[in-house]
Amino acid sequence: MSESPVIDENPPPRSWLGDAHLAAVFLTRLPLPDAGMGDLARSMRAFPLVGIALGLGTAAIAWAAASVLPPLPAALLAVLALVLATGALHEDGLADLADGLGARGGRERRLEVMRDSRTGAFGVLALIFSIGLRASALAAIPLGWGQCAALVAALALSRALIPAAMQVMGPARTDGLGAGAGCPDATVAAAAAGLGLLACLIGLGLSGTLAVLLAALAAGGAVVWLARRALGGYTGDVLGAVQQAAEIAILLAAAGALT
Structure with missing residues (x-):
């Protein structure tokens, strides 16, 4: 997540459909038509819509795999399919941030380590726990509607927190993907949050939504x-780590609420 995209300084107005298209092209590796140049910051309002689509697809794979496999292997295959669909975009950010936070030295040294394409011990451990916790939580949730609701909630709400995180932090550096994407305004962050919460309410109800929201805010807030303490702000890697931490926390909370 370190390359800077080319951002059109005066992009044409986009509809929700156009924003969803741009968001899907950015967040996934699915074979989609080229979205062209546009306002990536504004398209973040549609990040939860991409999460909903990914959640439904992952739930279908989990259900199909569970028809022939025990719960844990089926859940691992579902998580694998999700990682492939997203190109490990957020996992890469989590691993880079873990390596940066584990590095000795000050802020500049941490940012330098995060730019390194090699993954260190802290990054590997972060990925192991990310995959393991998500798969084990998913395996513990009853098959069918419960898994589908949990996955949609986790993938939508965790992506809704990305523009919210950008509202409370400034960029840690002037280049890179985090700075190049631009900062979404408060209306974009509010729209994304509303969509993420709606996805949770439909699938999990009020009590379930409160549980996963508190878990997501605690993990993403941490x-x-x-990032503010160690780096002075956000980078693309930090935003990926926010999404991963929130997704893990939501699935764990859903497993506790639904079992």
């Missing part, structure tokens, strides 16, 4: 606090 990453935000660490």
Whole structure:
């Protein structure tokens, strides 16, 4: 997540459909038509819509795999399919941030380590726990509607937190993907949050939504606090780590609420 995209300084107005298209092209590796240049910051309002689509697809794979496999292998295959669909975009950010936070030295040294394409021990451990916790939580959730609702909630709400995190932090550096994407305004962050919460309410109800929201805010907030303290703000890697931490926390909370 370190390359800077080419951002049109005066993009044409986009509809929700156009924003969803741009968001899907950015967040996934699915074979979609070229979205052209546009306002990536504004398209973040549609990030939860991409999460909903990914959640439904992942739930279908989990259900199909569980028809022939025990719960844990089926859940691992579902998580694998999700990683392939997204090109490990957020996992890469989580691993880079873990390596940066584990590096000795000050802010500049941490940012330098995060730019390194090699993955260190902290990054590998972060990925192991990310995959393991998500798969084990998913395996513990009853098959069918419960898994589908949990996945949609996790993938939508965790992506809704990305523009919210950018509202409370400034960029840690002037280049890179985090700075190049631009900062979404408060209306974009609010629209994304509303969509993420709606996805949770439909699938999990009010009590379930409160549980996963608190878990997501605690996990994502912890990453935000660490990033501000250690780096002085966000990078693309930090935003990926916010999404991963929130997704893990939501699935764990859903497993507790639904079992």
